[in-house]
Amino acid sequence: MLGSIPDLLRLVAVPVFGWAAYRDVKTRRVPNRTWTPLAALAVVLLLWDAYTVWTGPTAVGQRLFLIRVAISLGFVIPLSYGFWLIGGFGGADAKAFMLVAVLFPVYPVYYLPTVALPLQQSAIGVFSLTILSNTVLAGVVYPLAVAAGNLARGRFSLAMFIGRPVSVSAVTEEYGRLLESPDGFDRGGLDLDALRMYLQWRGCSLADIRADPDRHRLPTSLPRVPNDPGDGSLATDGGDPVADDVNGTGGRGDDASSQAVTDDTDAVDDPWGAERFLDDIDHSAYGTSPAQLRDGLDVLVEQDEVWISPGIPFLVPMFAGLVVSLTYGDVLFSLLQAVGLA
Known part of the structure; x- marks a missing residue:
């Protein structure tokens, strides 16, 4: 089997986030109804996982699951709301990250013939934080790409990076x-x-x-x-x-x-x-x-x-961060490991 039923159902988020990213680029508007079905699915899958873990054989697994869910819901959701309050996120960006916190609190696992994805898990094991860090790294690429495009066209200004x-x-x-x-x-x-x-x-x-x-x-x-x-x-x-x-x-x-x-x-x-x-x-x-x-x-x-x-259509790096997280895993954790900081 490729993965558990809840984890396979979570993959529905990939095309939805892809469409939302496209919509963000074209109109900077994402309808609220985009998130409603995924939010309902996220709650159902979280309860499903909680029941599976609760009826599982080990108390250690139960505690780890509860801690990771608590971090995802108790940190990522308030963080997203806080960034929205200060204008760092748009409404759609904040809703998307809140949804990620509920839909992906712990790492999913997908079994391929020769490997299991994601390849790189972080030590803390909170998957929504992995998506968040990968999104930030993807967003850093944007000003570099803008500057490269301006340089190639001979445009020089204080504004060339943004x-x-x-x-x-x-x-x-x-x-x-x-x-x-x-x-x-x-x-x-x-x-x-x-x-x-x-x-x-x-x-x-x-x-x-x-x-x-x-x-x-x-x-x-x-x-x-x-x-x-x-x-x-x-x-x-x-x-x-x-x-x-x-x-x-x-x-x-x-x-x-x-x-x-x-x-x-x-x-x-x-x-x-x-x-x-x-x-x-x-x-x-x-x-x-x-x-x-x-x-x-x-x-x-x-x-x-x-x-x-033009600003960063933030759902674009978020979509990239989601895809990278589901396949490779935590890029930031790998970089920290490479320099001996993790």
């Missing part, structure tokens, strides 16, 4: 954040989801703003009845791209409902209407401040090309 240049006309078709402000390189630039929300709210496109930045900078150019800003995604789950509305095809638009600009010399207390936008929406625009929105718009109307950080 970003790439794009045409301003294509910014609204990208995910990530600006790496520029009016003062130069800035890792805390405008979130592009927030930019799409702002454009959707105004009912105009970035091209409209670039065509007449002086007018759009005035608060009096804002629409009397703004649009629903949405969530800033390029495509909704099963729906039409939000970009259609961003490009002015689905909103009320500046020309249709904006207040007349009667005096271009009026004092601009709220350039671009940034404060009004953030006050008007009923949720956060990904932590964007009025200053970040203003600085980002100032850059976008002045430059033809900007550096952006």
Whole structure:
């Protein structure tokens, strides 16, 4: 037999995580319903394993199982939640790691004709920690790959390890954040989801703003009845791209409902209407401040090309970490063994 029934059923997670990683790359959105069936399966399999161990012959095996499950549930889940709270993880990333903690608390075993997988187990024996460490190692490769790509194309900048240049006309078709402000390189630039929300709210496109930045900078150019800003995604789950509305095809638009600009010399207390936008929406625009929105718009109307950080679609290294964990095992533990630290 290739493995126990619970361990074989756990392999269902591989294609699901693969699809979620693909979805994360394409839309940076993973529907909540993705995790529900796996969560139910994880609980059932955990109870199944607990019953098998509890009715087993050795008390040592029972204690080891309970300790490893306690570490997986008591450490990985709070860690994932904590990273989500401070903004280190997105919602889908946190849910995925919490799911891993329940689905893979201990090492599974898969028997092939000449070998058993995973090849390398850690001393502690908590498989969710192995997946976590392999995910982190896979994530480290990302900035190196970005830098290599920029070097190959002759792009040199302070942002070359974390970003790439794009045409301003294509910014609204990208995910990530600006790496520029009016003062130069800035890792805390405008979130592009927030930019799409702002454009959707105004009912105009970035091209409209670039065509007449002086007018759009005035608060009096804002629409009397703004649009629903949405969530800033390029495509909704099963729906039409939000970009259609961003490009002015689905909103009320500046020309249709904006207040007349009667005096271009009026004092601009709220350039671009940034404060009004953030006050008007009923949720956060990904932590964007009025200053970040203003600085980002100032850059976008002045430059033809900007550096952006696409960010790491974290489910991609997580999927890689899961596959490596199920086949090779704990890479970090092997590295520590190689240098005599484990």
